Amino acid sequence: MANKKSLGKIFLLLTGILVISFSYGWAVTGKSSSGIKNDSNSGKENMSSKKGTIKLFSPSEGEKPAEKVYKNIKVFKGLPASRLIPTMRFIEAALGTNCGDCHVHDKTKGWEFDSDKKSGKKKARKMIEMMNDINKHHFMGHQEVTCFTCHHGQLNPPTVPALLKLPLKPEDRNDRDIIVANRLNTAGEIVAKYVKGIGGKEAFQKITSLKFEGTTLNEDGKEMPLTINQKAPDKILTIGQNHWGEFSRGFNGEVGWFKAGQREDEIKGDDLNLLKDAAEFYRSINIEKDYSNLRFSNVVVVDGDTAYEVKGSRSEYLSDKLYFDVNTGLLIRKIQYNQTPLGDIQVQTDYKDYKNVDGVLIPFTVHTAGYDFNQTMNFNKIAANTEIADNKFEMPTK
Numbered sequence: 132m133a134n135k136k137s138l139g140k141i142f143l144l145l146t147g148i149l150v151i152s153f154s155y156g157w158a159v160t161g162k163s164s165s166g167i168k169n170d171s172n173s174g175k176e177n178m179s180s181k182k183g184t185i186k187l188f189s190p191s192e193g194e195k196p197a198e199k200v201y202k203n204i205k206v207f208k209g210l211p212a213s214r215l216i217p218t219m220r221f222i223e224a225a226l227g228t229n230c231g232d233c234h235v236h237d238k239t240k241g242w243e244f245d246s247d248k249k250s251g252k253k254k255a256r257k258m259i260e261m262m263n264d265i266n267k268h269h270f271m272g273h274q275e276v277t278c279f280t281c282h283h284g285q286l287n288p289p290t291v292p293a294l295l296k297l298p299l300k301p302e303d304r305n306d307r308d309i310i311v312a313n314r315l316n317t318a319g320e321i322v323a324k325y326v327k328g329i330g331g332k333e334a335f336q337k338i339t340s341l342k343f344e345g346t347t348l349n350e351d352g353k354e355m356p357l358t359i360n361q362k363a364p365d366k367i368l369t370i371g372q373n374h375w376g377e378f379s380r381g382f383n384g385e386v387g388w389f390k391a392g393q394r395e396d397e398i399k400g401d402d403l404n405l406l407k408d409a410a411e412f413y414r415s416i417n418i419e420k421d422y423s424n425l426r427f428s429n430v431v432v433v434d435g436d437t438a439y440e441v442k443g444s445r446s447e448y449l450s451d452k453l454y455f456d457v458n459t460g461l462l463i464r465k466i467q468y469n470q471t472p473l474g475d476i477q478v479q480t481d482y483k484d485y486k487n488v489d490g491v492l493i494p495f496t497v498h499t500a501g502y503d504f505n506q507t508m509n510f511n512k513i514a515a516n517t518e519i520a521d522n523k524f525e526m527p528t529k
C-alpha cells in the first residue's frame with residue numbers, strides 16, 4: 132500500500148499526447164456533523180437576503196399540525212405547522228433553488244403553494260420519502276442523510292466527483308443552438324478528420340520515437356522539469372521531479388517500473404494497464420481500435436470552442452468521452468470515466484498548442500485534472516526520431 136501512495140500524483144504520457152494519473156486512492160474529506168446546522172442557517176440568510184422575501188405566517192399561528200393549516204399536505208402530516216416554512220427554506224438552501232421552482236406563482240392570484248402542478252414539488256415529495264427511508268433503515272433513524280448530502284446546493288446532484296479546483300471548464304450542452312457547417316454525423320468521420328488533421332497515418336508512421344522536454348506545473352504552482360521518451364511500438368520512459376526529488380518510470384513493452392531515490396518497484400495491476408496505454412505509440416492514429424461502441428453523441432462547447440463529443444468504451448469499467456474541434460478536427464479534451472460500485476471517477480485532460488513536429492501535430496500543452504490532482508505539462512521541445520537505446524526502458528537493476 133505504501134508503494135501505491137508514493138505513486139500518487141505522478142504522471143505518465145499516453146501516446147505522446149495523452150496523460151493520465153496513477154492516483155486512484157480515495158481522498159477522505161472531512162465531513163462534520165455540524166454541517167446540517169450550518170445549512171439551515173445559511174438557508175435563512177439566503178431567504179432574507181433575497182429580493183421579495185415571502186412573509187407568510189405570524190408566529191402566533193399556534194401548534195396545529197401542518198395538515199390543519201395548509202391545504203395539501205401529504206408527507207409532512209403531523210409536522211408542527213410553524214415548522215413548515217423553515218423546512219421549505221432548508222430545501223431551498225440545500226438545493227440552491229427557490230420557492231418558484233416547485234410552487235406555482237400566478238400573476239393575479241399570487242402564490243398557489245397548495246398546487247401540485249410543478250414537477251419539482253412532486254419530485255421533492257418522493258425525495259423526502261426516500262431520504263426518510265434511508266435514514267430509517269440505514270442510520271437507525273438518525274438524520275444523517277439530508278437533501279444537502281446529495282444536492283450540495285444544486286438542483287441536479289453531480290454523479291461524478293468534482294475536479295480539483297476546477298480550472299478546466301465543463302462543456303456546455305446546447306446542441307440545438309449550435310450551427311456547424313458541413314457537420315459530420317458519425318464517430319468514424321470525426322475520427323478520420325482528426326487523423327487527417329494531425330498529419331495523417333502515413334506521416335505519423337514515419338515517426339518511431341519522440342522525446343518531450345519541458346516542465347510540469349502542479350496545483351501548488353511549482354514548476355518541475357520533465358522529460359519523456361517514447362519509442363514505437365510500446366516503450367516509454369518518464370523522468371521527472373516531485374517533492375521527494377527525481378523519479379523515473381518506464382515500460383519496456385512487458386515490464387513496468389518506478390524508481391525514486393533508493394526505492395524501486397515493479398508496476399502491476401491496474402496501474403500497469405494505464406502504463407501500457409501510455410506506452411502505445413500509435414494510439415492516436417488507431418483510436419477506433421481502442422474502443423468498442425465508439426459513437427458521436429453531441430455538439431458541445433468546450434472552453435469556447437465548438438466540438439464533437441464522441442463516446443466509447445475501453446473495457447467493462449472504463450469509458451471515455453473525446454472532444455474534437457469541429458473546425459480543425461483536433462482532439463481538444465478527453466474525459467476518462469472509471470466506474471466503481473459507488474459511482475464514477477473522472478480524469479479530464481485538455482490538449483492545447485498543437486505544433487508541427489516532423490509533419491505531425493502534437494499538443495505542447497497538456498492539462499490534466501482529477502478529483503485529487505491538477506497539473507499542466509508545458510513542452511518547449513518535442514523531437515522526433517532521436518536515437519534512444521532500448522535498454523533505457525528496462526527496469527534498472529539495483
Ligand code: HEC
Nearest residue numbers: 201202203204205206207219229230233244245252255256
Ligand atoms: C424542491 C421543492 C420545493 C421548494 C424549493 C419549496 N417547496 Fe414548498 N413544498 C414542497 C412540497 C413537496 C410541499 C408539500 C409537502 C407535503 O406534501 O407534505 C410543499 C408545501 C409548501 C407549502 C404548503 C402548501 C399547502 O397549502 O399545502 C407552503 C406554504 C410552501 N411549500 C411554501 C414554500 C416556500 C415559501 C418556499 C420557498 C422558501 C418553498 N415552499 C420552497 C416543495 C418545495
Ligand code: HEC
Nearest residue numbers: 222251254255258259262276277278280281282286287288
Ligand atoms: C440520496 C441522494 C439524494 C437525496 C438525499 C436527495 N436527493 Fe433530490 N435528487 C437526487 C438525484 C440523484 C436527483 C437527480 C435525478 C432525478 O431527477 O431523479 C435528484 C433530483 C431532485 C429534484 C429534481 C430536480 C430537477 O432538476 O427537477 C428535486 C426537486 C429534489 N431532488 C429534491 C430533493 C429534496 C427536497 C431532498 C431532501 C428532502 C432531496 N432531493 C434529497 C438525489 C438525492
